[in-house]
Every structure is written in structure tokens, then in C-alpha cells.
Amino acid sequence: xxxxxxxxxxxxxxxxxxxxxxxxxxxxxxxxxxxxxxxxxxxxxxxxxxxxxxxxxxxxxxxxxxxxxxxxxxxxxxxxxxxxxxxxxxxxxxxxxxxxxxxxxxxxxxxxxxxxxxxxxxxxxxxxxxxxxxxxxxxxxxxxxxxxxxxxxxxxxxxxxxxxxxxxxxxxxxxxxxxxxxxxxxxxxxxxxxxxxxxxxxxxxxxxxxxxxxxxxxxxxxxxxxxxxxxxxxxxxxxxxxxxxxxxxxxxxxxxxxxxxxxxxxxxxxxxxxxxxxxxxxxxxxxxxxxx
Numbered sequence: 007x008x009x010x011x012x013x014x015x016x017x018x019x020x021x022x023x024x025x026x027x028x029x030x031x032x033x034x035x036x037x038x039x040x041x042x043x044x045x046x047x048x049x050x051x052x053x054x055x056x057x058x059x060x061x062x063x064x065x066x067x068x069x070x071x072x073x074x075x076x077x078x079x080x081x082x083x084x085x086x087x088x089x090x091x092x093x094x095x096x097x098x099x100x101x102x103x104x105x106x107x108x109x110x111x112x113x114x115x116x117x118x119x120x121x122x123x124x125x126x127x128x129x130x131x132x133x134x135x136x137x138x139x140x141x142x143x144x145x146x147x148x149x150x151x152x153x154x155x156x157x158x159x160x161x162x163x164x165x166x167x168x169x170x171x172x173x174x175x176x177x178x179x180x181x182x183x184x185x186x187x188x189x190x191x192x193x194x195x196x197x198x199x200x201x202x203x204x205x206x207x208x209x210x211x212x213x214x215x216x217x218x219x220x221x222x223x224x225x226x227x228x229x230x231x232x233x234x235x236x237x238x239x240x241x242x243x244x245x246x247x248x249x250x251x252x253x254x255x256x257x258x259x260x261x262x263x264x265x266x267x268x269x270x271x272x273x274x275x276x277x278x279x280x281x282x283x284x285x286x287x288x289x290x291x292x293x294x295x296x297x298x
Contacts (some may be wrong), residue, residue, distance in 0.1 A: 112156070191263070231278075
């Protein structure tokens with residue numbers, strides 16, 4: 007009998023190659039890997055779900071913004087102090103004054119000869135502009151033109167219009183001052199120096215910006231019984247004004263003494279009659295405007 011052929015395979019088999027060995031071992035290796043962790047793979051976030059979340063967040067933010075804006079509009083239009091009817095009627099009946107609604111402001115012109123001076127006046131917060139017409143009745147009768155602005159929502163701080171928007175309403179006047187009551191005075195401090203206007207009048211108000219190093223002429227008129235722009239507040243802000251700023255105090259005048267719109271919450275009790283307060287204000291303003 008002859009010896010077996012080395013090239014032949016084992017009984018009933020074909021020759022075994024290296025590839026066959028690898029293929030035979032591969033299933034065992036894959037089986038080992040599959041047994042490494044039986045936990046399912048974490049689910050990836052679905053795009054449509056992410057969009058829903060982002061849409062919900064965006065909608066919530068938008069709702070909050072709309073709600074805040076609506077609340078602000080309701081607050082701004084609630085409790086606006088209107089002009090007292092009798093003092094306003096007296097201004098309308100005054101033949102020495104022409105009171106005209108120019109849309110952006112009320113313009114009070116003297117019907118007799120003008121002295122060439124003008125005042126752009128900015129109302130206090132939530133006070134109707136007409137509520138100050140009686141304050142300047144005597145001033146206009148004496149020849150000064152007064153432009154009372156109409157701030158958006160009766161809040162001067164929201165008014166972004168330049169001072170020239172109001173001085174241009176009366177082009178025949180070239181000698182202007184700017185002033186305001188309470189919050190309107192704070193806004194006036196920010197406008198002085200614009201449109202060539204370098205005179206500022208504060209009516210129961212003070213500046214929040216520093217104009218101490220300017221050459222502006224400044225007059226501060228305040229009330230000793232003011233419960234809102236108190237004497238202490240005006241004194242604390244005084245260093246923001248030029249060193250030569252002038253001061254005049256209405257003895258017994260309150261915050262509301264600077265207009266004719268009725269009593270104001272939080273204010274002091276005035277002991278000076280409103281008519282006297284208005285006459286003194288007009289007199290002091292006129293002296294300031296006509297000073298050489």
C-alpha cells in the first residue's frame with residue numbers, strides 16, 4: 007500500500023485554505039462583540055420634535071413680549087391727568103393769545119407784538135399738554151411764544167424727535183429756550199444745545215445728565231412744598247448744572263402748582279394759590295428770557 011498524499015485533505019474533505027480559517031473564526035468574534043452590551047442604543051432626537059420645542063419656546067417669549075407691551079400701553083393710557091376745564095377755557099377766551107393745535111404740539115402765540123423769544127416746553131409724565139396752557143398765559147400775553155410738545159403716550163422719555171421739530175413750527179422766532187416739568191425737564195436737559203438752543207429752564211425738575219461744564223444758561227424753578235421733585239432731590243442733582251445756574255423757589259408751591267391739571271398723587275400740600283404760582287412762574291421766566 008502506498009503512503010497518503012500530503013496534498014490531499016482529511017477523509018471526505020476539500021483542501022482548507024487560510025481564508026477558510028478566517029471565515030470560520032469570524033462568527034465567534036462577532037458573537038463575542040454582540041455579547042459585550044445588551045442595552046439598546048440611545049434614541050437620537052427627532053428633528054420634528056426639536057422644531058416643536060423651539061416653536062413652543064419662541065411662542066412663549068413672543069407672548070411675554072406682547073403681554074408686557076400691552077400692559078405698558080394700558081398703564082401709559084390710564085390715569086392721564088387732563089387739563090382743568092376752567093383755566094383752559096380762560097386761555098381760549100384770552101384775545102391776546104392764539105392757541106393752535108399743530109399736531110405735534112400746542113402753539114401759544116401772542117396776538118399782539120411778539121418780543122421775539124420762544125420756549126419749547128415738555129410736559130411731565132402722564133399730564134395732558136393742555137394742562138400747562140394756563141401756566142404760561144401771562145407769559146404769552148407779554149409777548150413770548152410757547153410751544154407745548156405732545157410726547158408719545160404722554161411720556162417725554164419716549165420722544166425721540168429733535169428740538170428743531172418744534173422750533174420749526176414758529177420760524178419767525180430765533181431766540182429759543184427749552185424747558186420741561188418733572189420728567190419733561192429731564193428730557194429738556196438732554197435736548198439743550200440742539201438746534202442752537204443754549205438756554206434751559208427746569209420746572210420742578212432736575213438733570214440726570216451732566217451739563218456742568220457747558221456754557222448753557224440755566225434757570226431752576228421749584229416749589230418748597232413739592233412732594234415729588236423734592237427740594238432734597240433738586241439739591242442732590244444741582245452739581246450736574248453749570249456753576250452759575252439760577253434758582254427760584256415758589257414758597258408754598260407744590261409739584262402740581264406748575265400746571266393746571268388738579269392734585270397729583272404723592273405731592274405735597276400747596277399753600278400758594280394756583281393763579282399766584284402761575285403768575286410768578288411767568289414773571290421769572292420772562293425775566294430770564296429777556297435778560298441781556
